[in-house]
Amino acid sequence: MTDETHFADEPMDGSDPFDAELQAMFDAAAPAEDPIFTQDVVGALGKPDRTRLLALGGAGATGSAVAGTQIETIISGPLSQLNGVAGQAVGFIGPEALVTGLFAVMALGIAWLVPKGRLAI
Amino acid sequence: MAPSDAELIALVMAGGDQRAFSALVGRHQQAVRGLLMRLCRNHALANDIAQDTFVKAFEKIASYSGTGSFKAWLCKIAYTQFLMSARKRKAADKALERLQAEPVETSTSTGAPGAKVDLDRALATLGEEERVCVVMCYAGGMSHSEASDATGLPLGTVKSHVNRGKAKLKAWFEKKEQAA
Numbered sequence: 001m002t003d004e005t006h007f008a009d010e011p012m013d014g015s016d017p018f019d020a021e022l023q024a025m026f027d028a029a030a031p032a033e034d035p036i037f038t039q040d041v042v043g044a045l046g047k048p049d050r051t052r053l054l055a056l057g058g059a060g061a062t063g064s065a066v067a068g069t070q071i072e073t074i075i076s077g078p079l080s081q082l083n084g085v086a087g088q089a090v091g092f093i094g095p096e097a098l099v100t101g102l103f104a105v106m107a108l109g110i111a112w113l114v115p116k117g118r119l120a121i
Numbered sequence: 122m123a124p125s126d127a128e129l130i131a132l133v134m135a136g137g138d139q140r141a142f143s144a145l146v147g148r149h150q151q152a153v154r155g156l157l158m159r160l161c162r163n164h165a166l167a168n169d170i171a172q173d174t175f176v177k178a179f180e181k182i183a184s185y186s187g188t189g190s191f192k193a194w195l196c197k198i199a200y201t202q203f204l205m206s207a208r209k210r211k212a213a214d215k216a217l218e219r220l221q222a223e224p225v226e227t228s229t230s231t232g233a234p235g236a237k238v239d240l241d242r243a244l245a246t247l248g249e250e251e252r253v254c255v256v257m258c259y260a261g262g263m264s265h266s267e268a269s270d271a272t273g274l275p276l277g278t279v280k281s282h283v284n285r286g287k288a289k290l291k292a293w294f295e296k297k298e299q300a301a
Contacts, residue, residue, distance in 0.1 A: 018291045025240050026259040030155035037154070037168065038146045041175040042139055 254282035
């Protein structure tokens with residue numbers, strides 16, 4: 001007889017009366033089934049870890065701040081070369097408004113892509 | 122007829138069915154929470170780790186091979202989560218020493234409170250590995266081979282720990298009875 005077959009799926013051998021007594025003690029000490037616990041677990045499913053969410057949010061905000069200082073230079077250069085109505089419109093709106101619009105479009109895109117309920121805290 | 126664990130697991134694996142997972146949580150929460158309560162001896166901490174265990178199980182359900190029982194798989198995750206929590210807290214060893222001297226019953230579940238205190242006090246006299254093995258087999262309802270898989274200890278070692286632990290517990294309760 002190998003160890004594996006000897007021990008396989010045998011929580012207790014039942015030959016020792018103390019086994020049953022000990023099992024009864026553990027059963028008596030076991031917590032009662034708690035429906036609220038089940039609800040809490042289901043409520044926690046799909047919610048990202050708060051620390052992770054804050055870290056991602058912080059990284060995103062830092063990235064946005066850095067990009068915000070650079071995009072104006074990047075965009076205003078080529079746009080200043082535009083002539084006609086488009087160029088005038090760009091000049092009228094200004095690079096700040098363009099960047100704001102660009103970020104608004106990006107935010108809408110993310111909101112559309114992220115599954116419903118995924119960011120619930 | 123209530124669906125089997127395998128059917129519920131298949132539903133969760135197929136589409137992340139939260140209702141099916143909720144049924145699995147309801148079915149196995151007592152074993153997982155019972156195991157953790159005997160390991161932590163702290164009701165709130167055990168429930169927190171149990172919740173983390175089930176969330177982790179939901180996220181990693183695709184890795185459940187189906188070869189062993191789902192309960193044993195959950196208990197293995199619970200034990201891993203317990204170890205991670207103990208490492209994070211750092212003071213776990215000190216707390217254990219304190220609890221060995223005077224275990225505090227913080228459970229609010231039903232049952233005779235005195236018996237629970239006695240059981241926790243008796244368990245505190247065991248060595249760490251003995252206690253883990255005994256708790257897995259009796260509170261978690263795991264077989265020796267499942268406990269071996271969960272702890273990473275050789276099967277023979279688990280069997281020895283359980284037998285030695287059981288003998289110590291028996292002696293502790295006999296001594297207590299004589300003193301009473």
